[in-house]
Amino acid sequence: MTATDDLVDPRLTRRLRTLADMIRVRVLEERCAELYGQMKIRGFLHLYVGEEAIAASIIGQLGPDDAVVATYREHGHALVRGVSARAIMAEMFGRADGCSGGRGGSMHLFDAATRFYGGNAIVGGHLPLAVGLGLADAMQGRAGRVTVCFFGEGAMAEGEFHEAMNLAALWHVPVLFCCENNLYAMGTSLRSSESQTDLALKASTYEVPAWSVDGMDPDEVAAAAERALAMVRGGGGPVFLELRTYRFRAHSMFDPDLYRDPAEVEAWKERDPIPAFAQRLAAEGALDPGEVEALWEAARAEVDDAVAFADAAPLEPVETLLRHVTAEPERLRHVTAEPVDEEVAP
Numbered sequence: 001m002t003a004t005d006d007l008v009d010p011r012l013t014r015r016l017r018t019l020a021d022m023i024r025v026r027v028l029e030e031r032c033a034e035l036y037g038q039m040k041i042r043g044f045l046h047l048y049v050g051e052e053a054i055a056a057s058i059i060g061q062l063g064p065d066d067a068v069v070a071t072y073r074e075h076g077h078a079l080v081r082g083v084s085a086r087a088i089m090a091e092m093f094g095r096a097d098g099c100s101g102g103r104g105g106s107m108h109l110f111d112a113a114t115r116f117y118g119g120n121a122i123v124g125g126h127l128p129l130a131v132g133l134g135l136a137d138a139m140q141g142r143a144g145r146v147t148v149c150f151f152g153e154g155a156m157a158e159g160e161f162h163e164a165m166n167l168a169a170l171w172h173v174p175v176l177f178c179c180e181n182n183l184y185a186m187g188t189s190l191r192s193s194e195s196q197t198d199l200a201l202k203a204s205t206y207e208v209p210a211w212s213v214d215g216m217d218p219d220e221v222a223a224a225a226e227r228a229l230a231m232v233r234g235g236g237g238p239v240f241l242e243l244r245t246y247r248f249r250a251h252s253m254f255d256p257d258l259y260r261d262p263a264e265v266e267a268w269k270e271r272d273p274i275p276a277f278a279q280r281l282a283a284e285g286a287l288d289p290g291e292v293e294a295l296w297e298a299a300r301a302e303v304d305d306a307v308a309f310a311d312a313a314p315l316e317p318v319e320t321l322l323r324h325v326t327a328e329p330e331r332l333r334h335v336t337a338e339p340v341d342e343e344v345a346p
């Protein structure tokens with residue numbers, strides 16, 4: 001530690017990092033949309049544009065031993081967590097150098113090194129996974145670790161949500177549940193599908209501390225996350241946050257987005273967290289407009305480099321395509337202790 005470190009305000013450093021991360025995610029996502037149009041990225045593609053304040057403000061507060069679990073709208077979460085833009089883009093392109101070896105694509109980014117456990121395509125399916133990760137930490141005495149689980153409000157209508165909340169609360173599992181409420185589950189609005197639209201109230205029926213936050217304001221998200229993470233790390237069991245947000249783009253690239261009033265979309269775009277946060281920091285004298293432009297340029301350079309990397313990366317050779325698809329006979333022998341009949345071995 002040097003004398004000048006004492007002079008650096010860690011909270012300001014974190015806020016500047018949050019702005020940089022939101023910009024990185026925005027640039028990555030907008031580029032993915034372009035690449036989809038060029039058929040470089042195929043299959044499903046769900047973009048996080050508009051929701052960046054959440055991943056940037058929460059994941060930026062985690063340590064390397066914490067874990068993150070997310071949905072199929074997870075490119076930004078992976079990037080902020082520390083998965084390289086190269087590994088993310090190569091995965092989108094289905095290349096062998098992707099973070100999931102090109103097997104997962106956009107919805108299944110995964111990186112054990114950063115404890116980024118997906119990229120999960122089944123709505124609500126990853127909530128029990130998060131509870132399992134947290135339970136493993138608790139049972140093995142790794143106190144102070146947190147698993148942060150991101151999901152949409154649509155997941156709260158799934159059975160897994162209730163199972164996960166119940167067991168996490170009952171067993172005091174160290175999970176921070178982050179519901180990214182963007183008001184629509186595909187074309188289904190929350191108010192047209194749920195009798196209880198107060199999501200924090202719904203979560204609190206499991207005796208879990210729960211509250212709602214403006215997900216478009218990085219400072220508010222960061223303050224809520226700081227408090228919630230301290231509670232979970234301190235052994236208080238799970239906490240639930242509802243982050244109120246909005247996606248500026250359609251549900252996925254296949255969605256014609258006919259169910260939202262364009263005026264509603266425009267009204268939310270007025271609350272775009274990136275320019276608003278940059279202006280707030282500038283008004284405080286924390287950075288000048290030139291520095292903001294430099295952040296955009298750095299993000300574009302990072303994504304340009306990732307696209308070039310992904311373009312040059314190889315596809316997995318045909319010979320190894322069946323690896324990890326079925327159990328290998330050699331491994332089955334250890335499991336069964338019986339000689340394996342090669343004819344019937346899967």
Ligand SMILES: Cc1ncc(C[n+]2csc(CCOP(=O)(O)OP(=O)(O)O)c2C)c(N)n1
Nearest residue numbers: 073121122123152153154155182184185186
């Ligand atoms: C169990 C299950 N049911 C249906 C789907 C199809 N599906 C994919 S995304 C989605 C909407 C989920 O909305 P939400 O949880 O609010 O998250 P968002 O996409 O808004 O981030 C649905 C119904 C699915 N993937 N899994």
